[in-house]
Amino acid sequence: MLKIPIIDLAIFRKSDIKSQQAIAKEIYDACHKIGFMYLRNSGISKDLIAQVFSHSKSLFNLSLAAKQKLAWKNELSNIGYVGIERERLDPNQPGDLKEAFNFNKAELLTLQPPANEPEIFVFYQACTELANKILQAFALALELPEYFFTIRHNQQNHTLRLLHYPPLQTPPKPGQVRAGEHSDYGSITLLFQDNVGGLEVQTTAGEWIAAPTIPDTVIVNTGDLMQRWTNDVFCSTKHRVMIPHDQQLERSRYSIAFFCHPNDDTEIACLETCQKERAPIYPPILAGEYLLSRLQATY
């Protein structure tokens, strides 16, 4: 059975090109074969992650009225509080059993209490740095100039999303899960989860495999825009969060996703180095327009 690989980013940070190429190759294989990987030595401190999880709990513990004052308004800004069952990651199924807070960079600078914890901003910056490192590895792996992807992501158009999956009080509706099966829309996603479990990833053979927490790692997956850009050389893999069957049902699940997006005006056109095996599959598209259309389909 295909396994999600664990890759050590510390080796990529070494200055010798041989080490960098070896890790870029491991990352290439992960993105090509499964679209998911666990990264060790991500550069984001354990303490910082714990602080953000703790702020996340405090935010979700606010009253519904307080959360609704911070409500998500539209796909264009895509920020704020999203209530339970509001979003359908799988549009053919009932709403997801989760609630979320979305942040973008501009908003993080102007937030009011209780959502303006400085660690959330520091974390956003740390995620940006990690994403840039991964994008450099992608460039090396795909035989592109080192900063090819990072310069196309330099407006920090990324969304940080705190997620809470509450304990289940009543049985779910038929087909209802914590997060419906979907692929992510952007270039890469960084995912941090607690140890409750439920995250599953679909292999190319169609089987669902568990993606449990592995201590001191960050999950990274490639999104649809990266799949288009690379002409399907990297895959954007479906994943979902299932409802646990055991005593974990009584526990909340918390996770944090950092959705990394290219600048809105980036034309996502098939990379030349990805046309060796097949002609371009997808027509060029502007990143901003594509992301907006995907968000509109899920709310």
Ligand SMILES: O=C(O)CCC(=O)C(=O)O
């Ligand atoms: O909560 C998780 O572990 C996954 C969430 C997810 O896939 C998403 O929000 O796109």
Ligand SMILES: [Fe+2]
């Ligand atoms: Fe996702």
